[in-house]
Amino acid sequence: MTDAAIEIPRYQLTAADGTPLKLAMARATRRARLRAFALVLPLLVFVVVTFAVPIGQMLYRSVHNDQFSAHMPNLVAFFAADETKGVPGEEGFAALAKDLDLSREERSIGEVGTRINYEIAGTRSLFTSAGRKASKLEPPYKEAILALDKQWGDPELWNVMRRASSPHTLSFYLAALDLQYDKSGAIVSAPEDRRIYVPLFIRTLWLSGLIAGLCLLLGFPVAHLLATLPLRYSNLLMIFVLLPFWTSLLVRTTSWMVLLQSQGVVNDILVSLGIVGESGRIQMMYNEAGTIIAMTHILLPFMILPLYSVMKTIPPRYYRAALSLGATPWTAFWKVYFPQTVPGIGAGVLLVFILAIGYYITPALVGGASGQLISNLIAFHMQKSLNWSLAAALATLLLAGVILLYWLYDRLVGIDNMKLG
Amino acid sequence: MSVLKLPPYASPLEKAWRVTYLVICAAILLFLIAPILIVIPLSFNAEPYFTFTRKMLSFDPAGYSMRWYDQILTFGMAAPGAPRNASWWLDVWENAKWVEAAQNSVIIGVSATLLATVLGTTAALGLSRPDMPFRRAIMGLLISPMIVPLIITATGLFFFYSETGLAHTYLGIIMAHATLGIPFVIITVTATLVGFDHSLTRAAANLGAPPPLIFFKVILPLILPGVISGALFAFVTSFDEVVVVLFVAGYDQQTLPRQMWNGIREQISPTILAVATILVIFSVALLATVELLRRRSERLRGLSPG
Numbered sequence: 001m002t003d004a005a006i007e008i009p010r011y012q013l014t015a016a017d018g019t020p021l022k023l024a025m026a027r028a029t030r031r032a033r034l035r036a037f038a039l040v041l042p043l044l045v046f047v048v049v050t051f052a053v054p055i056g057q058m059l060y061r062s063v064h065n066d067q068f069s070a071h072m073p074n075l076v077a078f079f080a081a082d083e084t085k086g087v088p089g090e091e092g093f094a095a096l097a098k099d100l101d102l103s104r105e106e107r108s109i110g111e112v113g114t115r116i117n118y119e120i121a122g123t124r125s126l127f128t129s130a131g132r133k134a135s136k137l138e139p140p141y142k143e144a145i146l147a148l149d150k151q152w153g154d155p156e157l158w159n160v161m162r163r164a165s166s167p168h169t170l171s172f173y174l175a176a177l178d179l180q181y182d183k184s185g186a187i188v189s190a191p192e193d194r195r196i197y198v199p200l201f202i203r204t205l206w207l208s209g210l211i212a213g214l215c216l217l218l219g220f221p222v223a224h225l226l227a228t229l230p231l232r233y234s235n236l237l238m239i240f241v242l243l244p245f246w247t248s249l250l251v252r253t254t255s256w257m258v259l260l261q262s263q264g265v266v267n268d269i270l271v272s273l274g275i276v277g278e279s280g281r282i283q284m285m286y287n288e289a290g291t292i293i294a295m296t297h298i299l300l301p302f303m304i305l306p307l308y309s310v311m312k313t314i315p316p317r318y319y320r321a322a323l324s325l326g327a328t329p330w331t332a333f334w335k336v337y338f339p340q341t342v343p344g345i346g347a348g349v350l351l352v353f354i355l356a357i358g359y360y361i362t363p364a365l366v367g368g369a370s371g372q373l374i375s376n377l378i379a380f381h382m383q384k385s386l387n388w389s390l391a392a393a394l395a396t397l398l399l400a401g402v403i404l405l406y407w408l409y410d411r412l413v414g415i416d417n418m419k420l421g
Numbered sequence: 422m423s424v425l426k427l428p429p430y431a432s433p434l435e436k437a438w439r440v441t442y443l444v445i446c447a448a449i450l451l452f453l454i455a456p457i458l459i460v461i462p463l464s465f466n467a468e469p470y471f472t473f474t475r476k477m478l479s480f481d482p483a484g485y486s487m488r489w490y491d492q493i494l495t496f497g498m499a500a501p502g503a504p505r506n507a508s509w510w511l512d513v514w515e516n517a518k519w520v521e522a523a524q525n526s527v528i529i530g531v532s533a534t535l536l537a538t539v540l541g542t543t544a545a546l547g548l549s550r551p552d553m554p555f556r557r558a559i560m561g562l563l564i565s566p567m568i569v570p571l572i573i574t575a576t577g578l579f580f581f582y583s584e585t586g587l588a589h590t591y592l593g594i595i596m597a598h599a600t601l602g603i604p605f606v607i608i609t610v611t612a613t614l615v616g617f618d619h620s621l622t623r624a625a626a627n628l629g630a631p632p633p634l635i636f637f638k639v640i641l642p643l644i645l646p647g648v649i650s651g652a653l654f655a656f657v658t659s660f661d662e663v664v665v666v667l668f669v670a671g672y673d674q675q676t677l678p679r680q681m682w683n684g685i686r687e688q689i690s691p692t693i694l695a696v697a698t699i700l701v702i703f704s705v706a707l708l709a710t711v712e713l714l715r716r717r718s719e720r721l722r723g724l725s726p727g
C-alpha cells in the first residue's frame with residue numbers, strides 16, 4: 001500500500017477514476033437525461049414548427065389586425081394626438097382625405113373599408129366610393145367629405161375608426177362572444193337578432209353532449225358483450241367495431257348520405273313497410289338529425305374501445321359473489337359492476353366529447369343549416385367572408401375549451417393510457 | 422347456442438332479458454357495420470340512384486353494372502372513347518381525375534408516414550426512458566395534434582404557410598400530415614416499449630455493440646410490430662385527411678378525400694360509391710394487417726396469445 005492510497009478519506013466512496021461517487025452519479029444521470037432528451041429533440045422541434053408556431057400565430061392574429069392602421073397613417077397620427085371622441089374638426093377630415101387618396105393609390109382602400117365594415121355593416125362601399133373621388137377633394141375637407149355622404153358625420157363611424165387605428169384590438173373577441181361597443185364605448189351585448197356565435201357555441205356543446213350520451217347508451221351494452229363473451233366470439237365481433245374505426249371518414253359520411261336521403265334506403269324501407277306514406281318521407285338529412293346520427297356512428301368506436309379495455313379487467317366473480325349473497329341481478333349490476341366501469345365511461349365520454357366539439361366534415365356535409373357546429377362557422381369566415389381575425393378569435397375560444405377538456409382527460413385518464421385498436 | 426348459456430337455475434325473466442340484451446347488441450352492431458357494407462352493392466347499381474332498384478332486389482343481372490367503376494377511370498380523360506389499348510391506359514394514368522388524386526394521396530401519405538415514423542419512433546425511445554426530463558409536458562404537446570380540432574390546425578397552418586411560402590406545396594402538406602400522424606406513432610411505439618426488457622440492450626452493449634447496432638439488431642426487431650402499426654395509423658390519418666388539404670393545398674393538388682369532398686358537394690354520383698367500396702376493401706386489408714401485427718407483438722413480448 002502506498003501513502004497516496006491511504007490519504008483518501010475512508011468514508012468517501014469513489015468511482016473507478018477517483019471522482020467521488022456522488023459526483024460521478026450526478027454526471028451519469030445528467031448524461032442519461034441529455035441522451036433521452038436528444039432523442040426527443042428532433043420531433044419536438046418539428047412539432048413546434050409545424051404545429052405550435054402556426055397556432056401561436058393564429059392566437060396573435062385574433063388580437064392583431066392592421067388592415068386599417070397600416071394604410072391610414074395620417075389618421076392614425078391624428079387619433080394619437082387628438083383624444084376627443086366623436087366627429088372631429090377640419091384637421092381630422094384633412095387627414096382622412098389624405099389617407100383616402102393614398103390608400104386608393106395603393107389599392108388598399110377595399111381592405112380599409114372591409115375592416116370598418118366588420119363593425120358597421122354597409123360601410124365598405126362608403127370607403128371605396130369616397131376613395132374614387134378622393135383626388136378631387138378640395139379644402140375645406142369637412143364640408144367636401146360630408147357632401148360625398150352624410151354618413152361621414154356619424155360619430156359612431158369615427159369611434160370605430162379610432163379603435164381600428166390601433167392594430168391591437170379585442171373587438172374580434174367581442175364579436176365572437178356577441179358583444180359590441182355602444183356609443184359611449186362601453187361593452188354591451190349585441191341586439192338579440194344579431195347574436196349568432198354564443199347560441200352556436202351552446203348548440204355545439206349541447207350536440208356534442210348529446211352525441212357523447214348516445215354513444216355511451218349504444219356503446220355500453222356492446223362493450224359489455226365483447227368483454228364477457230369467450231374470446232373466439234368477441235374477437236370476431238370486434239371486427240364490427242374496428243372496421244368502422246379504420247374506414248375513411250368520408251366513406252362513412254357518404255354512406256349516411258345514401259342511407260338518409262329522402263329517396264334513400266332508410267326511407268324506402270319505411271315506405272315499403274308502410275310505416276310512412278310515399279308523400280311522408282322523413283327528412284333525416286341536411287338538419288340536426290343528420291349530424292347527430294352520422295356523428296354518433298362515427299364516434300361510437302371511440303366510446304366502445306376504452307369501455308371495453310376497462311370492462312375486460314373487471315373480474316366476473318364480483319358480480320357472481322353479489323348474486324350469491326342474495327342481490328337481484330339489477331342490484332348486482334348497479335351496485336357492484338357499474339361502479340367499476342366508471343373510469344371507462346369517463347374516458348370514453350370525454351374522448352367523444354372532445355372529438356365532437358371540433359367536428360367539421362360531417363356537419364358540413366349532412367348538417368344542412370340547423371346541424372352546423374362552431375367549426376363550420378370558422379371555416380366560413382376563413383374561406384367565404386374572409387374575416388380571418390374573427391375566424392382566429394372563434395378558433396381560439398374553441399381551442400381554449402378543447403385544452404381544458406384535454407387537461408381534464410390527462411388528469412382523469414392519463415394520455416399515456418390512450419389505446420388504439 | 423353457447424352465448425345464450427345461462428345457469429340452469431336462471432328464471433324465465435332472466436332468460437328473456439338475456440335474449441333481449443343479445444337482440445339489442447345485435448342491433449347496435451348492425452348500426453355500426455351496415456352503413457359501411459350498404460355502399461358495396463349500391464356501387465354496382467345500373468341506374469344513377471342511391472337506393473336499391475326493383476331489378477337489383479330481384480337479382481336481375483340487368484340491374485347491376487360496372488359503369489361507375491369504369492367512370493373512376495374515364496372521368497377527366499382526354500379520349501375516354503378511344504380503343505382500350507396501351508395508350509388508353511397511359512391516358513388513364515396521366516389524366517383521369519381519380520387516378521391522379523390517388524397518386525397524390527399515395528405520395529403525400531407515404532412521405533408523411535416516413536417522416537412521422539422516423540421522428541416518432543426516435544422520440545418514443547427517448548420518452549420511454551426513465552430519466553426523460555419534462556416527460557408529461559412534452560408528451561402532452563406531442564399528442565395534442567390528435568386532440569386539437571383539425572379546423573384549428575388548418576387555420577393556423579393557413580396563416581403560417583401563406584407567410585412562409587409553404588402554401589400550395591407538397592412539402593407543406595406532407596409536413597402537416599406528418600404532424601397529425603405523429604401522435605399515433607408515439608402512442609403505439611411507447612405502448613410496445615412498456616413490455617421491453619432493457620437488460621437486452623445492456624447485454625448487447627456489454628458484448629461491445631455500438632448504439633446504432635443495438636438499435637437496429639436488438640431494439641428495432643422487437644418493437645417493429647408497434648412501429649408498423651403506428652406507421653399504418655399515420656398513413657391512414659394522412660390518406661383520410663381533408664380539412665388541412667382544403668385550407669393549404671393548391672387547386673391542382675387533389676387528393677382522394679378532397680376529390681370525394683368535391684364530388685359530394687357538387688353533384689353526388691354513384692362513382693363516389695364505387696370509390697367508397699374500394700376504400701372499404703382497403704380498410705379491411707389494413708385492419709387485418711394491424712390485427713396480425715398486434716398478435717405477433719403480444720407473442721414476441723410473451724404476453725398471452727390473442
